[in-house]
Amino acid sequence: MLALLKETRKNLMTGVSYMIPFVVAGGILLAVSVLFSGSASVPEEGFLADIANIGETGLGLMVPILSGYIAFSMVDRPGLAPGIIGGMIANTIGAGFIGGIFSGLLAGIVVFYLKKIKIPSSFRSLMPIFIIPLAGTFIVGGLMHWVIGRPIVHLMTALTNWLQAMGTGNLVILGLVLGAMIASDMGGPINKVAFGFGSAMVGTVDPLTGLPSETALAIMAGIAVAICVPPLGMGLASLFAPQKFTSEEKNSGKAALIMGLVGISEGAIPFAAADPLRCIPANIVGSAIGSAAAIWFGAGNPAPWGGWIVAPVANNPFVYLLATVIGASITAFTVVLLKKPVVAAEPQQSDEAEDAFELEFEVM
Structure with a gap:
């Protein structure tokens, strides 16, 4: 047990290395569909909607693959089914990549x-292909549904009530809170709230004008900026301090920049999952x-989306873009300050894991 926990970083890196292609493929396809749709939203019909569906499917597999290959790194193939x-x-329960x-x-x-x-020798051959996957999946699935799922529902309800109780009296403080929530789990329950x-x-x-109030537009502008800051920040950090990122992360950084521009915060998840x-x-x-x-300087956003793609419809678009640059720069500077240079041998770990995986299939 202690040996497993000591190798947690290696296990996380293995999961991330298998997850990255799904993030890149799914995220870029979704970004392209949104970019060419001409509006700050996922297209709902036509060829671009099909591309968006493919992209969303890829992103939907991101968390299962991460989970499955963390377990695979820990206990080999018997961990794949329970993990995935x-x-x-x-x-399903909205726990995101942290879940x-x-x-x-x-x-x-x-x-x-x-x-x-310990089981009789006559049943030993059934352990890795039947008994362990079945029992492991039931235990893990049950714990995720009955132990983890219910607290998440209560958490989302409590956070929603808390935000509503805060009101909009001090928008800057509300912007700080909402921005922190958006970035905390990038698609998980806190982000969704x-x-x-x-x-x-x-x-x-507004009952007088029939348009969203300036307060509502300001709040959405702050959220839209917060959505794109993590991928833009991680992408910038990987460009300006490449010695602190693996080769896989540097490639993910380029994709993260594209996803950040069109408001897909999942582009930062490979970095957050690895470290x-x-x-x-x-x-x-x-x-x-x-x-x-964004709120302090007077930006507004009528579109429920994020990234630079909403700048053409934003109030004070220059201010909106400036706020994204400020936030992304702070994230990039902070992560570069916190991270240590990557050990030269680190990128080889995922290759070794891949070789071991292929070798096991040959043995089978």
Whole structure:
């Protein structure tokens, strides 16, 4: 057990290395569909909608793959089914990539102990292909549904009520809070609560003008800036301090810049999953300040989306873009300050894992 926990960073890096192609392929396709749709939203019909669907499918597999290959790194192939299915459940209950990391580690621990169960020799051949995947999936899936899922629902309800109770009296403070929430899990429950709050505000209209109020537009501008700061910040950091990122992360950084421009915050997830203690705080600080700056300087956004793609429809578009640059720069500076240079041998770990995976298939 202790040996498993000591190798947590290596296990996370293995999961991230297998996840990155799904993030890049899915995120870029979704970004392209939004970019060419001519509006700050996912197209709902036609050829571009099909491309968006492919992209969303790729992003939807991101968390299950992360979870599955964290478990695979811990306990080999018996961990794949519990890990991937646990990751799918994490997506279903809205736990995001943090839930995926948890389900992967949980699957690895559960399978580790299941492999220690002594059974008659006549049943030993069934352990890796039947008994362990079945029992492991049931235990991990049950814990994700019944133990993890319900608190997440209560958390989302409590956060929504808290935001509503805050009101809009001090928009800058509200912008700091919403920006931090958006960047904390990049698509998870906390992010969804903040984005849903902003979208609901835009959906309300001033009874005199029939248009969204300036307060609602300001809140959505702050959220839109916060959405794109993590991928833009991580992309900039990987360009200006390449010695602190693996070769895979540097490639992901280029894709993250594109996804950030069109408001897809998932582009930063490979960085956050690989090094959460440094990257997530950097994302939170940059997004919070960028969000508050957009509100303070008077930006407004009528579109429930983020990134530079909404700049043409934003109020004070230059201010809006400036706020994204401020937030992304702070995130990039912070993560470069916190991260240590990458050890030269680190990129080889994922290659070794891949070779071991292929070797096992040959043995089978």
